[in-house]
Amino acid sequence: MAKQMHDTPMLDQLESGPWPSFISGIKRLAKDNDIAVDLLGQLETSYETKKGYWKGGTVGVVGYGGGVIPRFTELKNEDGTPKFPDAAEFHTIRIMPPPGSHFDTKTLRNMCDIWEKYGSGLICGIGQSGDIMFQGCSSANVQPFFNEINEMGFDMGGAGPAVRTSMSCVGAARCEQSNFDEGRAMRTLVNNALDDLHRPALPYKMKYKVSGCANDCMNAIHRSDFAVIGTWRDDMKVDQAEVKAFVENKGRKYVIDNVITRCPTQALSLNDDDTLAVDNGNCVRCMHCLNVMNKALSPGDDGGVSVLIGGKRTLKIGDLMGTVIVPFHKMETDEDFEWLEELGTEVLDFFAENALEHERTGEMIERIGLTNFLEGIGIEIDPNMIAQPRTNPYVRMDEWDEEAAKWEERKAQ
Amino acid sequence: MADAPRMPDEIGVRDIQEFLHPVMKKNYGNWKYHDRPRPGVLHHVAHSGDEIWTVRAATSRQMDIHQIRELMDIADDFAEGYIRFTIRSNMEFMVSEESKVQPLIDALTAHGNPIGGTGNSVSTVSHTQGWLHCDIPGTDASGAVKALMDEIIDEFTHEEMPNRVRLTSSCCQINCGGQGDIAINIQHTKPPKIDHSQVGNVCERPTVVARCPVAAIRPAMVNGKPSLEVDEKKCICCGACFPPCPPMQINDPEHSNFAVWVGGKHSNARSKPTFHKLVASGIPNNPPRWPEVSKIVKQILAAYKADAKDYERIGEWADRIGWPSFFEKTGLPFTKYHIDSWRGGRANLNASAHIRF
Numbered sequence: 001m002a003k004q005m006h007d008t009p010m011l012d013q014l015e016s017g018p019w020p021s022f023i024s025g026i027k028r029l030a031k032d033n034d035i036a037v038d039l040l041g042q043l044e045t046s047y048e049t050k051k052g053y054w055k056g057g058t059v060g061v062v063g064y065g066g067g068v069i070p071r072f073t074e075l076k077n078e079d080g081t082p083k084f085p086d087a088a089e090f091h092t093i094r095i096m097p098p099p100g101s102h103f104d105t106k107t108l109r110n111m112c113d114i115w116e117k118y119g120s121g122l123i124c125g126i127g128q129s130g131d132i133m134f135q136g137c138s139s140a141n142v143q144p145f146f147n148e149i150n151e152m153g154f155d156m157g158g159a160g161p162a163v164r165t166s167m168s169c170v171g172a173a174r175c176e177q178s179n180f181d182e183g184r185a186m187r188t189l190v191n192n193a194l195d196d197l198h199r200p201a202l203p204y205k206m207k208y209k210v211s212g213c214a215n216d217c218m219n220a221i222h223r224s225d226f227a228v229i230g231t232w233r234d235d236m237k238v239d240q241a242e243v244k245a246f247v248e249n250k251g252r253k254y255v256i257d258n259v260i261t262r263c264p265t266q267a268l269s270l271n272d273d274d275t276l277a278v279d280n281g282n283c284v285r286c287m288h289c290l291n292v293m294n295k296a297l298s299p300g301d302d303g304g305v306s307v308l309i310g311g312k313r314t315l316k317i318g319d320l321m322g323t324v325i326v327p328f329h330k331m332e333t334d335e336d337f338e339w340l341e342e343l344g345t346e347v348l349d350f351f352a353e354n355a356l357e358h359e360r361t362g363e364m365i366e367r368i369g370l371t372n373f374l375e376g377i378g379i380e381i382d383p384n385m386i387a388q389p390r391t392n393p394y395v396r397m398d399e400w401d402e403e404a405a406k407w408e409e410r411k412a413q
Numbered sequence: 414m415a416d417a418p419r420m421p422d423e424i425g426v427r428d429i430q431e432f433l434h435p436v437m438k439k440n441y442g443n444w445k446y447h448d449r450p451r452p453g454v455l456h457h458v459a460h461s462g463d464e465i466w467t468v469r470a471a472t473s474r475q476m477d478i479h480q481i482r483e484l485m486d487i488a489d490d491f492a493e494g495y496i497r498f499t500i501r502s503n504m505e506f507m508v509s510e511e512s513k514v515q516p517l518i519d520a521l522t523a524h525g526n527p528i529g530g531t532g533n534s535v536s537t538v539s540h541t542q543g544w545l546h547c548d549i550p551g552t553d554a555s556g557a558v559k560a561l562m563d564e565i566i567d568e569f570t571h572e573e574m575p576n577r578v579r580l581t582s583s584c585c586q587i588n589c590g591g592q593g594d595i596a597i598n599i600q601h602t603k604p605p606k607i608d609h610s611q612v613g614n615v616c617e618r619p620t621v622v623a624r625c626p627v628a629a630i631r632p633a634m635v636n637g638k639p640s641l642e643v644d645e646k647k648c649i650c651c652g653a654c655f656p657p658c659p660p661m662q663i664n665d666p667e668h669s670n671f672a673v674w675v676g677g678k679h680s681n682a683r684s685k686p687t688f689h690k691l692v693a694s695g696i697p698n699n700p701p702r703w704p705e706v707s708k709i710v711k712q713i714l715a716a717y718k719a720d721a722k723d724y725e726r727i728g729e730w731a732d733r734i735g736w737p738s739f740f741e742k743t744g745l746p747f748t749k750y751h752i753d754s755w756r757g758g759r760a761n762l763n764a765s766a767h768i769r770f
Binding site: 010011013014016017018019020021022023024025026028029036039043046047049050051052053054055056061062063064069071090092096097098099100101102103104105106107108109112115116121122123124125126127128132135143146147150151153154155156166167170172173174175176178181183184186187190191194198214215216217218219221222223229257258262263264284285286287288291292294295298313314315316317318319321357358 | 418419420421422423424425426427428429430431432433434437438441442444445446447448457465467471472473474475476477478479480481482485488489494495496497498499500502504507525526527539540541542543544545546547548549550551552553555556559560562563564566586587588589590591592620623624626651653659664666669679680681682683684686688698700701702722723724755756757
């Protein structure tokens with residue numbers, strides 16, 4: 001039995017209703033866990049005053065510089081003692097899940113057993129960072145908890161100005177729209193950068209994310225500095241018998257309204273015999289028609305990836321989407337994965353050396369210009385990198401002839 | 414002498430193959446198509462002819478170990494011993510026989526985990542930590558999300574929206590919740606209140622000065638102590654100075670409130686990915702159930718559901734009908750704050766004679 005529960009009239013109102021309640025979960029823990037009892041006390045106070053009461057600090061494990069999110073209570077009595085002493089230290093430990101967050105039950109049960117010994121018992125299965133987060137650990141228990149999790153075969157995630165824990169979609173494991181081995185690509189990028197993940201020493205965070213197609217289920221283009229998006233360069237596969245079956249089932253109007261006219265580049269046409277004509281040279285692999293006519297249309301066989309750089313959220317200059325730096329690269333052989341690993345290293349190294357403090361990759365590129373960035377990482381320009389050419393004449397073009405000659409040279413290759 | 418400390422085994426990310434359901438492992442990279450027999454259930458068919466059914470269940474995101482153990486019992490007894498978390502904190506259970514689907518659904522439903530979030534539904538909200546754990550939160554996303562999903566759970570368990578709806582919520586303007594078809598985010602409206610007795614002790618002042626997007630912060634001596642001052646006319650109340658300098662208190666129990674944004678889209682399907690756009694603000698930060706937030710979200714969802722064409726996401730719908738119609742159909746007020754004044758903001762003005770009458 002744990003200590004007596006605090007009154008929580010506000011939190012209690014989050015126990016009713018059909019949606020699963022995190023408050024009911026914490027209360028269950030509070031039956032035999034004092035950390036959870038005092039967490040509820042502090043949280044109820046926040047609900048009353050509309051203020052947060054956690055401050056950061058420095059807590060870690062031997063050998064690593066990051067991965068623990070320290071939280072110390074600021075809710076104190078007049079004599080300086082914490083109002084809710086058993087939750088006065090409430091650190092989160094970020095652990096990297098397998099790619100795609102696939103688990104067997106034994107692994108999660110083992111994690112629960114270890115966490116029960118050392119922490120509050122509260123787990124966030126997947127945080128915004130992609131980690132499995134163990135929430136509510138005292139400073140003293142961080143090291144022994146991590147030791148056991150690490151001995152079980154799992155490693156700390158990223159935090160602070162470091163390479164961060166990555167995410168990859170369900171992908172090849174259970175999706176017909178996968179264009180490469182997403183889990184392997186994600187693991188390749190992260191495991192190549194573990195020193196920068198575990199020992200934060202970068203200008204700011206660096207995120208790799210991996211989606212198997214342009215549906216971008218991992219939100220990689222916007223939410224990562226380095227987005228790997230699956231695509232293909234041969235023709236999409238069309239099973240015309242299935243197309244006909246789809247048209248028969250849904251009707252021509254439905255197909256025209258929801259498939260043909262929804263193509264962003266007008267690359268589709270419905271033939272008189274209810275088969276589909278595809279202008280593959282003008283298809284941008286947006287995935288819409290494949291999503292709708294899932295059984296009839298599939299990605300081509302010549303799969304690979306596009307790489308987009310520089311996505312981020314608001315701070316400091318406003319939101320940025322990642323932009324294309326590699327329109328296509330095969331992602332099949334060991335050499336292809338080595339290429340990805342090297343590109344990851346190039347971008348990371350350039351970022352580490354050239355970004356200002358607290359500047360994300362996208363902001364750095366905004367400051368120095370894409371061409372300087374490309375030169376720095378050794379990638380040649382490509383018209384797939386732009387939405388449209390520049391619209392103003394404010395640029396020196398002294399070396400136009402040389403640059404035009406380079407284009408002709410590349411074209412000849 | 415003390416024992417040498419244990420050094421970490423720098424394992425990194427594990428191989429996905431070690432954790433896959435056997436049918437997924439066997440057919441890795443060889444899936445043919447999928448359909449959805451009912452909301453909340455995916456049915457994937459491999460080129461080999463193998464099939465797998467996935468049941469998607471909502472969770473509370475922050476879960477207690479007892480609940481996780483019970484869900485693992487369900488995964489062992491009714492599924493085949495494997496689960497995965499989706500990016501929106503749903504838990505997916507996989508079975509290789511169709512006959513196992515309904516008993517699995519029954520077990521999860523009985524346990525209190527609604528089944529849904531697939532196809533054209535409103536899936537679980539992707540959200541932040543809030544008062545529960547964050548050091549800079551203006552609110553508690555978990556609570557606001559729980560209260561909202563209680564009210565719109567039918568849209569999670571059914572697939573009746575024009576297209577999928579992705580909701581997000583964030584407890585500060587950094588917006589860890591991310592882009593959403595509808596994003597519910599804290600918006601500060603007053604400059605930080607500065608505890609000048611603390612700034613010199615706990616803040617690296619040049620770092621804080623550099624962090625401000627509008628150069629409104631400068632070093633100053635206040636009451637004989639080194640501190641910082643804010644040009645309140647320039648300040649945009651974004652809170653960027655607060656994380657590196659906690660004495661610059663941006664959270665204001667009275668004046669920090671919610672804003673709602675629509676039209677964020679990560680997918681490249683049809684249109685290119687888009688950022689969400691401000692549609693409502695000044696919504697009270699009103700725990701424990703934030704009814705004003707839920708009301709506006711439901712208003713937007715109702716207008717979208719009634720008016721959008723199949724496969725239009727909320728942003729695509731607004732683009733087609735035009736923003737004047739959006740504000741008319743949702744009943745939300747249009748204000749001067751909707752007109753973008755940030756750098757590059759002119760790109761968000763109507764530079765054409767395209768006007769609907």
